[in-house]
Amino acid sequence: SQQGEEDPQALSIQEGENATMNCSYKTSINNLQWYRQNSGRGLVHLILIRSNEREKHSGRLRVTLDTSKKSSSLLITASRAADTASYFCATDTGANSKLTFGKGITLSVRP
Amino acid sequence: EPEVTQTPSHQVTQMGQEVILRCVPISNHLYFYWYRQILGQKVEFLVSFYNNEISEKSEIFDDQFSVERPDGSNFTLKIRSTKLEDSAMYFCASSEHFGGYGYTFGSGTRLTVV
Numbered sequence: 047s048q049q050g051e052e053d054p055q056a057l058s059i060q061e062g063e064n065a066t067m068n069c070s071y072k073t074s075i076n077n078l079q080w081y082r083q084n085s086g087r088g089l090v091h092l093i094l095i096r097s098n099e100r101e102k103h104s105g106r107l108r109v110t111l112d113t114s115k116k117s118s119s120l121l122i123t124a125s126r127a128a129d130t131a132s133y134f135c136a137t138d139t140g141a142n143s144k145l146t147f148g149k150g151i152t153l154s155v156r157p
Numbered sequence: 158e159p160e161v162t163q164t165p166s167h168q169v170t171q172m173g174q175e176v177i178l179r180c181v182p183i184s185n186h187l188y189f190y191w192y193r194q195i196l197g198q199k200v201e202f203l204v205s206f207y208n209n210e211i212s213e214k215s216e217i218f219d220d221q222f223s224v225e226r227p228d229g230s231n232f233t234l235k236i237r238s239t240k241l242e243d244s245a246m247y248f249c250a251s252s253e254h255f256g257g258y259g260y261t262f263g264s265g266t267r268l269t270v271v
Contacts, residue, residue, distance in 0.1 A: 077258070088264035089200065089248060134200065142213045143188055143255050147200040 051148050052135055058154040065122040067151045069135030070115075076140030078111055080120045083132045083150070092120075092133075127157045159183040163249050163263035170239055170270055178234045178266045180249030186261075189232045190250040191224065193217070194265075200248065206232065239270045 052069045059065050069078070080092040095102045095111045095118065102109050108121040122129055132152050136145040162181040170176050182189050191203040205212040206224055214222075223235045232251075236243055249263040 079260070081262075086246075086267070089262040091260060091262070094258065136200075142205060143252060144190065144202045144205055144213060145192075145200075145260065146202065147192075149199045 052133070052151045054151060055149070056152045056154070058156065059125055061125060061127055061155055061157050063125055065125050065129070065153055065155070067120045067122075067133055067153070069118045069120070069148055071118075071135075071137045071146075072116065073137075073139055075113075075137045077138050078109075078118050079136045079138070079145065080107075080109060080118075081134045081136060081147075083134065085131075089134070122153075125153075125155045127155050129153060130155045159261070161249055161251055161261050161263035163247075163266050165266060166264070167267045168269070170268070172241060172270055173238050176236050176239055176268065178236075178247050178249075178268070180232045180234070180263055181230055182232055182249065182251030183253075183261055184230070186251035186253045186259075188212075188252045188255065189224075189226070190252075190260075191234045192248045192250065192262075193245040194248065195242075195245045203234070203247075236268075239268075241270050244268060244270045 077094050077096045079094045081089045083089050093104050093107050093109050095109050106123045111118045132150045134147050134150045136147045164179045189206040192200050194200045202215050204214040204218045221237045225233050246265045246267050248265045250260050253259045
């Protein structure tokens with residue numbers, strides 16, 4: 047598997063439900079970031095969690111990081127139709143500031 | 158909120174032609190990047206730029222690619238002789254700090270090579 051792999055690849059939920067997306071990576075990281083991309087549009091930074099942090103919240107977003115398992119999860123609570131998008135995790139190893147992205151998760155929130 | 162601006166938003170070019178994609182990073186940022194995303198695939202790192210020189214480049218960034226910061230505000234990506242497989246969304250990004258913090262991406266340029 048590659049650095050920054052998300053699962054599931056696609057997720058379809060009803061509005062109001064919670065959405066959980068997972069990301070696994072292979073090498074040591076400096077931080078892990080989650081991005082959202084609406085169809086054909088740019089990347090919007092959602093949240094960053096440092097390697098020495100275990101959990102972080104931002105509004106309806108909750109991200110966790112388990113460095114022993116090299117995994118992270120993004121939870122979107124009380125989802126809305128507007129949350130429909132692709133979500134990517136990206137890791138920064140700290141060596142040179144470049145980000146390594148996963149393949150992304152397509153989230154569909156049904157009204 | 159400060160933005161990274163990319164122009165044009167769409168560009169169609171003939172195979173073999175040169176293209177220049179333009180970006181205006183956030184003014185106090187010191188680190189600049191280009192990434193690309195082929196349709197339906199993941200975002201891939203192309204090149205990072207700091208202190209007027211390339212910091213790192215990927216295998217994708219071959220001799221057909223070059224970057225420049227010509228005037229202290231613009232950051233450009235040039236593809237010398239485009240190929241069909243260069244068709245992708247190209248994202249510029251900038252950051253204030255080293256270490257991947259405070260990354261801001263532009264909204265991208267969709268390049269179509271025909």
